[in-house]
Amino acid sequence: MLTLDDLLIIQGDFRLSAEFSLPTGSAVAVLGPSGAGKSTLLSVIGGFFAPRSGRVLWQGNDITDVAPAKRPAAHLFQDNNxxxxxxxxxxxxxxxxxxxxxxxxxxxxxxxxxxxxxxxxxxxxxxxxxxxxxxxxxxxxxxxxxxHPLVLLDEPFSALGPAMRKEMTTLAREVGAKTGATMLMVSHDLADAQAFADHVVWVADGVAHAPRTWAQVEADPPTGYRDYVGH
The missing domain is CATH 1.10.8 (Helicase, Ruva Protein; domain 3)
Structure with missing residues (x-):
């Protein structure tokens, strides 16, 4: 289980807090408006940026100060590296x-x-x-x-066309299901996120909200979600 324990991220005037856990093996879409801190959140989980306070826990073990290469996480970025x-x-x-x-x-x-x-x-x-x-x-x-049991995907397929993006997000989901990995994917495309994830972490107004299912989000949308999806 991945747990963000009273996490506070500060970068200049930017602030983001997070307090939640993700079940092992879940596929999670990280959604929110541009500049909300989605990629920054993944950077902290991956160890590339240190939080101001709070902890990142994996299976109950504190990995907040562990170097990226020694964390149980694999990373997939937009440029493929x-x-x-x-x-x-x-x-x-x-x-x-x-x-x-x-x-x-x-x-x-x-x-x-x-x-x-x-x-x-x-x-x-x-x-x-x-x-x-x-x-x-x-x-x-x-x-x-x-x-690795934790996979962080930061808009990895955004440069592809719509059909190829859908194919790749579906494939990524299948890979996660096969390996049992916990996967978080930042996306700006709702269709991609829905093809990939069973839970949503909504990031807006300085808060990364606890994960909810699509049905829960649609039934009780967080502030700004309706504007984000266009209805």
Whole structure:
């Protein structure tokens, strides 16, 4: 379980508080207006930005001061962070061992990730030889091989067209269900969020609200939600 315990984030004039827990294995959409602090919230959970006060807990253990690389979290960002001089297979293998010295078991994990993300036969291609959707699949496969129980996705598919975004958000959800990972995805697209998530964390007016189901949000929308979705 991920718990944000009396968390307070301050960045200049910006303030954001959070006090909630997420059940293990849940898929959560982080929604809210631009500038509300959605990406900042993920940065704090991932360890890239320190909160002013409060704690980040994973399975009851305080990880607030733990370095990003030592947290049980994998990250997927909008730019995919693929190395252009490496093949798709090498980019995925980096998720297991940065020195690329893979055991037989490691190589099998890379192959399994290729198959799970629909990339079979593309391992020798460089990122420049792949489409935008294929590059996103490589980045998702690298998350998959890391086998971290917490996955943070910060608008990872926003550069793709609507059809490809829907395909990738559905695939990300399937990957999370397969691995049992807890997944949080920042999105500005309601359809993407609905295809991905079973719970919503609404971020607005300095508060990241506790997760609720879509039905709960629609029945009792938080302030600003109706304007956000356009009805």
């Amino acid at each position: 693929l190395f252009p001089h490496m093949t798709a297979a090498q980019n995925i293998a980096l998720g297991i061992k940065p020195n690329l010295r893979l055991s037989v078991e490691d190589k099998r994990a890379v192959q399994d990730a290729f198959e799970a993300t629909g990339l079979s036969g593309l391992g020798d291609r460089s990122p420049s030889q792949l489409s935008g959707g294929q590059q996103s699949r490589v980045a998702l496969a690298r998350v998959l091989v890391q086998r």
